[in-house]
């Protein structure tokens with residue numbers, strides 16, 4: 001087994017051949033096994049959807065194995081509502097069991113530590129090996145704690161949390177907010193785009209401000225943004241902040257965090273003055289999950305994996321399909337759970353077409369809707385539709401489709417919850 005491959009080795013593996021469809025560079029199928037084996041790595045929005053739809057759309061003719069280290073799925077969508085205390089982690093937790101019981105997915109609770117795209121084998125943390133015919137990689141993102149001096153240690157000992165993947169840190173950040181004195185400062189730093197879920201830091205700041213306005217009104221929220229301006233739904237957020245929170249919430253752009261001091265809860269910036277807070281929520285830059293990086297597949301700035309958008313096959317490794325936040329997204333496409341779920345369906349259709357030696361869908365479509373709350377009682381959304389344009393080999397926004405809310409409103413709080421429940425059912429139900 002070759003655990004790690006350099007980029008040249010991976011590219012050489014592409015030359016190993018395989019039928020190439022007439023429509024795209026996506027791999028064809030040539031082994032002729034009657035029950036092909038597809039292994040899916042990662043049971044998040046992208047991977048769980050892929051595992052389920054591989055079984056459903058192949059009428060159970062593909063053997064599907066899902067490998068995920070966690071026993072349950074905990075949703076990052078809606079997790080900002082755990083930080084303001086409106087929801088608990090249990091509300092966001094769903095079982096993987098229906099994937100096995102209803103759809104016949106074999107689930108292995110473990111972590112993949114390496115894979116060999118030439119021999120088509122992968123190795124689990126306990127040392128077991130699995131063979132595959134096609135591999136779906138959906139490892140999500142890893143935070144780059146080391147990009148901010150002192151953050152790795154401060155995060156490890158729980159003093160400064162990111163809480164950018166729902167779990168114990170999300171509840172930990174809520175506990176820090178509850179313990180903060182009235183008159184204290186909650187500061188959140190936003191990394192340079194692209195990062196997971198563009199509106200989510202601003203939603204978090206809004207919900208924290210609503211909490212403080214209600215329970216600790218002498219306090220302050222500071223949004224310290226590395227970007228030039230609010231990255232998503234900017235005018236709606238800024239108006240909502242002014243109308244609802246006034247001086248309680250302050251937005252500062254061009255604040256690129258470079259270091260933290262966990263003892264004094266101080267954050268240092270590239271140019272601007274240091275800021276001290278009572279609760280410091282530092283969001284570091286992110287990049288594709290380690291498995292994809294270690295395999296040499298994160299070829300864009302050593303951060304993101306380049307795929308053929310016609311089928312989501314890696315540009316570097318044949319029969320390896322990469323979906324979700326780990327990819328270099330098409331222009332104007334955010335890293336979102338909604339899109340990760342859509343990537344999975346395009347990839348699944350392409351894998352089945354390849355296995356059945358049929359042509360690919362020449363015009364796959366994707367949709368996205370991001371809901372954001374500006375308070376527990378007012379939500380808004382931004383929606384978009386993307387179509388694959390074969391001539392440009394990428395997805396492009398469809399003109400006059402989608403849009404944003406006119407203003408935050410009560411109905412969209414309910415719709416945001418319904419959207420999340422639909423997503424969870426579509427992935428796991």
Ligand SMILES: Cc1cc2nc3c(=O)[nH]c(=O)nc-3n(C[C@H](O)[C@H](O)[C@H](O)COP(=O)(O)OP(=O)(O)OC[C@H]3O[C@@H](n4cnc5c(N)ncnc54)[C@H](O)[C@@H]3O)c2cc1C
Nearest residue numbers: 042044045046076077111112140197324325336337338340
């Ligand atoms: C606060 C917040 C709010 C958000 N709100 C929204 C929203 O309202 N709408 C929306 O569309 N999106 C939202 N998102 C974004 C959404 O959570 C992500 O875009 C989505 O989870 C990406 O899906 P994924 O499958 O790529 O990654 P993930 O969902 O993170 O799944 C990756 C999985 O891979 C597993 N894994 C990693 N490495 C390995 C390995 N080596 N072996 C086996 N398994 C492995 C992990 O354990 C994990 O379960 C939000 C995110 C945050 C942080």
